[in-house]
Amino acid sequence: MPDALGVGIIGLHMGAGQLRQIANVPGLKITAICDLEEALIKHIQKEFDIPFATTNYEELCRREDVDIVSVATPDYVHLEMAEAAFANMKHVMMEKPLARTVDECQKMIDAQRAAGTKLMTAHVARFYGTFQKIKSWTQDGTLGEVYNLYTSYIHNYENIPGFNEWRFDPELRHQLIGGGCHAIDLARWIGGEVEEVSCYSNHFNIPVLQTDDHFNINLKFQSGAVGIVVGSFGCAHPYNIDMHVWGTNGSVIATNTWDEAKLCLRSIDRNKWLDMPVLREGKGLASEFQVLANAIRNDSEIESDGVSGARTVAIGWAAIESSREGRPVQPKLDF
Ligand SMILES: NC(=O)c1ccc[n+]([C@@H]2O[C@H](COP(=O)([O-])OP(=O)(O)OC[C@H]3O[C@@H](n4cnc5c(N)ncnc54)[C@H](O)[C@@H]3O)[C@@H](O)[C@H]2O)c1
Numbered sequence: 001m002p003d004a005l006g007v008g009i010i011g012l013h014m015g016a017g018q019l020r021q022i023a024n025v026p027g028l029k030i031t032a033i034c035d036l037e038e039a040l041i042k043h044i045q046k047e048f049d050i051p052f053a054t055t056n057y058e059e060l061c062r063r064e065d066v067d068i069v070s071v072a073t074p075d076y077v078h079l080e081m082a083e084a085a086f087a088n089m090k091h092v093m094m095e096k097p098l099a100r101t102v103d104e105c106q107k108m109i110d111a112q113r114a115a116g117t118k119l120m121t122a123h124v125a126r127f128y129g130t131f132q133k134i135k136s137w138t139q140d141g142t143l144g145e146v147y148n149l150y151t152s153y154i155h156n157y158e159n160i161p162g163f164n165e166w167r168f169d170p171e172l173r174h175q176l177i178g179g180g181c182h183a184i185d186l187a188r189w190i191g192g193e194v195e196e197v198s199c200y201s202n203h204f205n206i207p208v209l210q211t212d213d214h215f216n217i218n219l220k221f222q223s224g225a226v227g228i229v230v231g232s233f234g235c236a237h238p239y240n241i242d243m244h245v246w247g248t249n250g251s252v253i254a255t256n257t258w259d260e261a262k263l264c265l266r267s268i269d270r271n272k273w274l275d276m277p278v279l280r281e282g283k284g285l286a287s288e289f290q291v292l293a294n295a296i297r298n299d300s301e302i303e304s305d306g307v308s309g310a311r312t313v314a315i316g317w318a319a320i321e322s323s324r325e326g327r328p329v330q331p332k333l334d335f
Contacts, residue, residue: 005293008032008066010057010081011073012040014095018070021286023048027293031065057081061088068093068292076172079104086115091296093289095122097181098309100173102317102332105310109335112306120292120302121309123185125241127287129279130254130261131186134245138190142265143247146223149191150244152230153183154237157213158206170211176201177316180215180231182241184319185304185312187219187227190245193311196220198328199319205234217319229319256280310335 007028009015012035022028032052035041045053054060061069061084069085070093071078078099085092092112098121099105112119125131137143157167157175166172188194197219201212213234219227241256253273254261259280262273288304295302311333318331 001297002067003027004029005067005296006031006063006065007068007070007289008034008060008063008090009070009072010034010060011071011095012037012044013072015070015072016044018072018285018289019044019048021283022289025286025289027297028068028289032060032063034060058084061085061090067091067296068289070289071095074166074172075100075178076166079108082108082119083111086111086117089115089117091118091120091292093120093122093292094306094309096124096185096309097121097177097313097316098306099313100177102310102314105306105313106335109306109310118292118295118302119306120288120295121185121304121306121312122285122288123182123189123304123309123312124284124288125182125186125256126189126304127282127284128241128256129282130256130258131189131243133261133276133278134243134252134254135190137250137252137263138245138247142250142263143245143252144249146191146245146247147225148246149187149225149227150230150242151183151186151190151227152232152240152242153180154230154232154235154242155179155239156235156237157209157233168209174211174316174320175209175213175233176211176215176231176320177313179233180229180316181312183229183231184217184315185309186241186243187229188308188312188315190243191219191221191223191225191227193222193333194219194315194331195222196328196330197315197318197322199323201320201323209234212323215319215323217315217322219315254278307335
């Protein structure tokens with residue numbers, strides 16, 4: 001095992017964010033970058049003194065000095081890039097969503113299993129300080145047994161890159177999968193696996209979008225807990241990701257844009273919120289890469305692995321099917 005694991009990043013919009021956070025992380029070395037935009041490649045190669053740059057992702061995947069391929073390109077090329085990386089026995093950091101469809105997720109996991117390398121789904125919201133704190137309260141008994149939760153991903157898509165392009169063509173990306181996966185994944189992370197989904201959705205805000213732009217999803221967890229996930233993409237509402245968790249000992253409400261989480265504990269006063277300071281987002285992208293690097297070095301399991309990312313995608317599609325057909329749907333779990 002080399003002292004520093006070589007990282008090759010494909011896709012230098014989101015990938016540039018990764019690069020900025022991991023450039024100085026010990027144990028990682030960015031050895032190669034790839035994008036279709038020549039000017040962007042040149043600029044980033046110079047700024048970060050990166051040995052190799054290309055517009056051909058297959059070339060990056062073949063390099064000896066690349067141990068981890070980070071795929072930070074649009075969702076519709078995730079599978080082909082993962083397959084190229086696994087064909088060259090590389091580990092993969094895959095931007096969320098793992099892939100566009102349940103079928104693509106299965107193909108990616110099959111390719112990973114054949115290679116015997118690691119696959120991590122980059123669900124960065126799990127690494128936000130606020131949500132890490134809430135997760136720890138579900139694990140150390142503070143909240144007791146979780147019986148209800150609410151998560152949301154609220155993001156107006158009218159002004160983002162890809163407007164009316166790949167982000168608006170449901171064949172290339174369905175926004176409940178591409179964006180809503182943040183909230184679905186947080187719900188799974190807190191509540192565990194989901195056995196049934198029912199969903200209502202509507203379309204009031206972005207006429208050019210070919211699908212609904214607001215989704216209310218009801219989740220029934222294997223644990224007996226229930227939950228609601230909201231994905232909203234055309235709303236007059238600031239961008240945020242919310243998490244409310246209700247447990248037998250207490251409840252918490254928080255969003256990624258607040259500096260505190262509001263905690264209510266039965267043992268203190270069940271009618272009062274306590275303002276608990278939290279760290280907000282922190283350096284989530286660097287934390288993700290540290291998790292993957294540790295798993296490679298110790299050959300250990302990754303919590304947000306390929307199967308986990310695939311189950312999140314499966315819940316999104318179960319919700320879309322439920323809304324279209326007007327009935328509850330069981331998401332695929334066995335990847
Ligand atoms: N974790 C987060 O919060 C977060 C935020 C934004 C985007 N993302 C994810 O990151 C991925 C990329 O999103 P984005 O916002 O950067 O998209 P974008 O459209 O802004 O940029 C995509 C980049 O990929 C490059 N690219 C496309 N096809 C390529 C190919 N065949 N070979 C090499 N490069 C190619 C493009 O030239 C472009 O520079 C998506 O999967 C998205 O869901 C995650």
